[in-house]
Amino acid sequence: MSHPTGAERNAHDDGDPTAAGACPVVSYPMQRQDPFHPPAEYEALRAQGPVVPATLSFAGGRPAWLVTRIKEAKEVLADTRFSSDSRLPGFPVRRTHSTLIRMDPPDHTRYRNMINHEFVGRRVADLRPVIEGLTDRLLDDIAGGPARSDLLPTLAMPLPSLVICHLLGVSYADHVFLQERTADALRATSTPEEIDEAVADLGRYMDRVVQSKLDAPGDDIISRLVTDHVKTGECAPEVAADLARLLLVAGHVTTVNMIGLGILTLLQHPEQLQELRADERLIGPAVNELLRHLTITPSLARVATEDVEVGGTLIRAGEGVMILLSSANRDEREFLAPDTFDIHRTERGNLALGWGPHLCLGAALARLELQIVISRTLRRFPSLRLAVDLDSIPFRHKVNIYGVHELPVVWDE
């Protein structure tokens, strides 16, 4: 694919055919200048158009389209002519193939229907006491030590592991192994071989778990999956293991980093933090605003399977698309003062958890975990503050999912 000029590609001539064509093709990704904001260039990209041409620096300068505004980002994510299958030629990034997240309908729909009910409504709401108990145990351990802690290894990393191990019915004793291999599989600096090896290790682990649940089912997601769909011959044990591996991986690094970066963001906004401490009802909107403002999954990749027109630009079959969630979530057409962190914001919808058929399966669970862990941490440590200057906090600039590597905090005993 070579990029056409805006004039050649504008399906609906808007009277200014040179508008997009005059802009130089940008190189993606761009660097953040400020740890709490996406790259400053995104504002100009949104002004340039909803769909702009780019070259991908991590893929040897291969061309792809960037979707910059929220309306068109929703359109692309909801349109099944844009595929999630990373094996297709033209898919813009290297991703390991995976059941569900890298599938398209109708297969995607079939697998999603097997587990969707586990992550909605009462099923998730009923987990509240479990998550509160797990959070309190971690906070007790932190409070029992010196009045200084790095909240990444003591709170943010173990909590999502504990919750997902509980749901899947796998031993928490294995969580260090699971956590390390998950991190290896997702680290942007891992070589392709290292990623494949980590994914294979997790796959072998889950194969063993699926086999043990087939022999002796318990009260957990994997047991229900094998009883309802594997024993009936509807799905192979390997597929169940792959789904279980995805649940473990997809909900892990994301939630860890939302906890870390979320607490850090609140510490940078002491007035809103005080309001949150004073009024528990603000925690839902606050978590929603943290998700929007931080958008730790900055982009999603798709490839067009047919010619599709988006925002006046024709995207041809086989061309890759990067949907810039972190740009869409700062779109001035949708959000008032989009760069301001404001827990009282009234615009509720955002793309931090995706959109369309692949909308985060764990969205309700992630929100509940974040609400519980953030509100209980703030309540337990009323004098919580950073132990170092903000400049000394190591941010995750070189990894697919944004966040912090450490969160050293202190409090008054």
Ligand code: HEM
């Ligand atoms: C705050 C934490 C989280 C964030 C920011 C997040 C973000 C996302 C995003 C953006 C997608 C869409 C991917 C795409 O369209 O290609 C997604 C999908 C997914 N997420 Fe999450 N996620 C989080 C937590 C979780 C948790 C706790 C789980 C555990 C069950 C989970 C499981 C999944 C799964 C299985 C998918 C694939 C769904 C599908 O393809 O139908 N996520 N997530």
